[in-house]
Amino acid sequence: MLKVARVAAGYASQQALSDAIETAAPRLGLDVTVGVRQVRRWESSDPPWPSPELGRVLTHLLGLELEELGFTPPWATGERPAPARRAAIEGTAAAARLAAVPAGSTSAVQPASVGVDFGAVTRSHRRLYWSVAPAVLHPAVLEHTRLGCALLPQVTNACRRSVASALAESYLLAGRIEFFDLREPDQADDTLLRGLQAAGEADDPLLGAAILAHMAFIPGWVGQRDKAAERMVAARAYARRAPASAEVWAWLDAVEAECETRCGSPRTALNLIGHAEDALEAGSGDSTPTPVWMDWFSPVRLAAFKGNTQLRAGHLPQARTTLLGVLEDLPRTEDKQRSVIFGDLAAVEAAAGRPEAACEYAVRALDQLAITWYATGMDRVREVRRSLAQWQHTQCVRDLDDRLYGWETTVSALQR
Incomplete structure (x- = not known):
C-alpha cells in the first residue's frame, strides 16, 4: 500500500520519496534521514514499523495514517484501528479498513450475489451524476463507499474483485464530485487515493489509470506542473498494463492538455x-471496448477541451468556431458541459472586445446553471466577469451583475 500511496502522491521512485522525507523533515522540526534501502523495506510484504519521527514525516507527505500505508503497529493484537481523521468521509472504522485488509485473507460470509447487487447501485449513481444536484448525490455515494468497505472483508475470490472494482468506481465518482462540483480539491485527492487502493484490490489497471489521471487535474489546475506530470506518467503506465481503447488514450492526452x-x-x-484527435481517427475501427464507466469523454468532449485551449492560446476565431461546433453537437443530456461551453464562448467574446456578446453567453450559462448546478461552469462565468472590468459601467455588464449577484444565484452558489 505504501508504494501505491507513494506513486499517487507524485513520488515516482523510492529515491524520490527518500529525498522528499529529508527535505520535509527540517520543516517539521525533525532531524532524520532515510535511504532508498529503508524505503524498499517499508514497501516489502512485512514492513517494519517506522520510528515516531519518520512516521510523522510519512503521514505528512502521503496524507494517510501509518496503518493505512500498510504498517502493522508492534502493539497490534487484532484488527488495525481506524484513524479518527476525515470522519466526514469515512465515518466508521470500516471505511479505513480498505488499506488494512490483505487480499485473500477473508472468510466469505456474504453470498456471491453481493458483488452484482453492490455494483448495480454504483452504476445507478454513475447515471444520476448527470442530473442530480451534487450536494444531494455526494452523501449517498459516500455512504455507498462505506458499505463497500464493510463488505470487502466478507467476500472472496471473484466476488471480492467485483466489489472492489465497484468500490473504486464509487470513490472515483465521489472524487469527481468533490473536485469538479464542490470545489474541494484536498478532499478529492484523499478520496481518489482510496479509489486507487480499491482499484488495486480489484487488480483493475484501467480504473487505476482513470483515478491517477483525475488526481493529475488537482495539481494541474493550480499550476503545479511537475506534480501533475508525474501523476500522468503513472496513469499512462497503468493504462499500458491492460488493453486500452483509442478513447482511453485520447482522454489521457486531453487531461494532460488541460493541465x-x-x-x-x-x-x-x-x-x-x-x-x-489522431488517436481517435486511427482507432475508429478498434475493437477494444471503452470501459462503460468512462462516460465523461467523447469526440465532442475532446473538441470542448480544444476550444478552451485555443481560447487560452489567444486563437480567438478558431476557439469560437470550435466551441460553436461543440454547442451544436453536444447531446441534450450534457447540461453540465453546456454551461462550461457557454462560459468559454463568453470568454472568447470578452477577449475579442465584444462585451455585449460576452454578457449574452454568460447569462445563457447562468440559465443553464439554474437548471443543473456545476461549479466548473460557475467558475467560467466568474472568470468572464473579471475580464469585463473595463466595461463594468456599461448596461450589459450591469445587467449581468444583476443576474450573477441576484438573491437566488448568490445564496445558491454560497450554499453549494
Whole structure:
C-alpha cells in the first residue's frame, strides 16, 4: 500500500520519496534521514514499523495514517484501528479498513450475489451524476463507499474483485464530485487515493489509470506542473498494463492538455489535443471496448477541451468556431458541459472586445446553471466577469451583475 500511496502522491521512485522525507523533515522540526534501502523495506510484504519521527514525516507527505500505508503497529493484537481523521468521509472504522485488509485473507460470509447487487447501485449513481444536484448525490455515494468497505472483508475470490472494482468506481465518482462540483480539491485527492487502493484490490489497471489521471487535474489546475506530470506518467503506465481503447488514450492526452493549459503551456496542450484527435481517427475501427464507466469523454468532449485551449492560446476565431461546433453537437443530456461551453464562448467574446456578446453567453450559462448546478461552469462565468472590468459601467455588464449577484444565484452558489 505504501508504494501505491507513494506513486499517487507524485513520488515516482523510492529515491524520490527518500529525498522528499529529508527535505520535509527540517520543516517539521525533525532531524532524520532515510535511504532508498529503508524505503524498499517499508514497501516489502512485512514492513517494519517506522520510528515516531519518520512516521510523522510519512503521514505528512502521503496524507494517510501509518496503518493505512500498510504498517502493522508492534502493539497490534487484532484488527488495525481506524484513524479518527476525515470522519466526514469515512465515518466508521470500516471505511479505513480498505488499506488494512490483505487480499485473500477473508472468510466469505456474504453470498456471491453481493458483488452484482453492490455494483448495480454504483452504476445507478454513475447515471444520476448527470442530473442530480451534487450536494444531494455526494452523501449517498459516500455512504455507498462505506458499505463497500464493510463488505470487502466478507467476500472472496471473484466476488471480492467485483466489489472492489465497484468500490473504486464509487470513490472515483465521489472524487469527481468533490473536485469538479464542490470545489474541494484536498478532499478529492484523499478520496481518489482510496479509489486507487480499491482499484488495486480489484487488480483493475484501467480504473487505476482513470483515478491517477483525475488526481493529475488537482495539481494541474493550480499550476503545479511537475506534480501533475508525474501523476500522468503513472496513469499512462497503468493504462499500458491492460488493453486500452483509442478513447482511453485520447482522454489521457486531453487531461494532460488541460493541465498544460492551466500551467501556461497552451502550445504543448494543442499538440497533445492534436495527438488525441489522431488517436481517435486511427482507432475508429478498434475493437477494444471503452470501459462503460468512462462516460465523461467523447469526440465532442475532446473538441470542448480544444476550444478552451485555443481560447487560452489567444486563437480567438478558431476557439469560437470550435466551441460553436461543440454547442451544436453536444447531446441534450450534457447540461453540465453546456454551461462550461457557454462560459468559454463568453470568454472568447470578452477577449475579442465584444462585451455585449460576452454578457449574452454568460447569462445563457447562468440559465443553464439554474437548471443543473456545476461549479466548473460557475467558475467560467466568474472568470468572464473579471475580464469585463473595463466595461463594468456599461448596461450589459450591469445587467449581468444583476443576474450573477441576484438573491437566488448568490445564496445558491454560497450554499453549494
